[in-house]
Amino acid sequence: MTELALDIQGLDVAIAGTPILRKVTLQLPQGSMAGLIGRNGAGKTTLMRAVMGLLPSRSATLACAGESMAQLPAHTRAEHGISYLPEDRRLIPSLTVEENILLPAWANGLGDARRRLAWIYELIPELLEHRERKALQLSGGQQKLVALARALMPGRKLLLLDEPFEGVAPVLSRRLTEVIAKLRTEGLTVLLSESDDKHSADLVDRIFRIERGVVRESSATH
Numbered sequence: 001m002t003e004l005a006l007d008i009q010g011l012d013v014a015i016a017g018t019p020i021l022r023k024v025t026l027q028l029p030q031g032s033m034a035g036l037i038g039r040n041g042a043g044k045t046t047l048m049r050a051v052m053g054l055l056p057s058r059s060a061t062l063a064c065a066g067e068s069m070a071q072l073p074a075h076t077r078a079e080h081g082i083s084y085l086p087e088d089r090r091l092i093p094s095l096t097v098e099e100n101i102l103l104p105a106w107a108n109g110l111g112d113a114r115r116r117l118a119w120i121y122e123l124i125p126e127l128l129e130h131r132e133r134k135a136l137q138l139s140g141g142q143q144k145l146v147a148l149a150r151a152l153m154p155g156r157k158l159l160l161l162d163e164p165f166e167g168v169a170p171v172l173s174r175r176l177t178e179v180i181a182k183l184r185t186e187g188l189t190v191l192l193s194e195s196d197d198k199h200s201a202d203l204v205d206r207i208f209r210i211e212r213g214v215v216r217e218s219s220a221t222h
């Protein structure tokens with residue numbers, strides 16, 4: 001049996017006493033690409049933040065690549081190859097593109113940052129042209145690519161992409177789709193959220209629908 005890159009069983013999250021996620025079960029085999037589809041407020045961000053340990057949660061199982069994450073503090077999860085691209089880009093505007101990409105490596109003391117950076121530039125060559133520019137000088141879509149590159153620095157196994165296409169112009173959306181599709185051939189497991197299937201339909205091999213904090217798997221897209 002293929003090892004699960006992500007194994008969530010019976011996950012509950014409540015914020016200020018209000019249940020937001022209810023008994024979520026979601027399993028991703030290694031190398032799969034899945035969509036998490038639901039309207040605004042359905043709980044997509046909350047689910048990703050709970051996996052990253054950024055919110056208190058309760059679960060029967062919360063494991064990545066066979067290792068339980070439930071007790072691990074958020075800042076150590078990156079060391080386990082899990083990474084999260086938040087919906088807002090949160091780049092540091094005064095740092096260069098390259099410095100932004102390297103930031104998680106500095107923060108987590110990743111020893112192979114230069115090798116990883118070379119791999120990222122191979123994957124997204126246009127970033128090499130912009131490497132010395134300040135993040136703030138790029139367009140919103142270009143910044144999204146930088147934020148994805150930054151997530152790829154620690155994201156060796158599992159990437160959680162929160163609405164990566166939101167607010168991105170069509171040309172850059174197509175480019176983003178190409179880059180995300182390539183990640184799969186690199187063996188990464190990806191969960192990406194979207195409010196509908198517009199961009200994810202062509203990318204994913206399984207779809208999870210989320211509605212008012214309840215997740216169910218729907219049939220495969222292809």
Ligand SMILES: Nc1ncnc2c1ncn2[C@@H]1O[C@H](COP(=O)(O)OP(=O)(O)OP(=O)(O)O)[C@@H](O)[C@H]1O
Nearest residue numbers: 015016020038039040041042043044045046047163
């Ligand atoms: N800090 C918070 N305090 C109170 N309620 C919250 C908080 N964070 C999220 N919620 C509520 O949890 C629910 C899920 O929010 P979440 O951000 O996960 O949804 P989403 O599917 O990612 O939608 P969006 O695309 O709008 O971000 C919403 O009803 C939201 O109001």
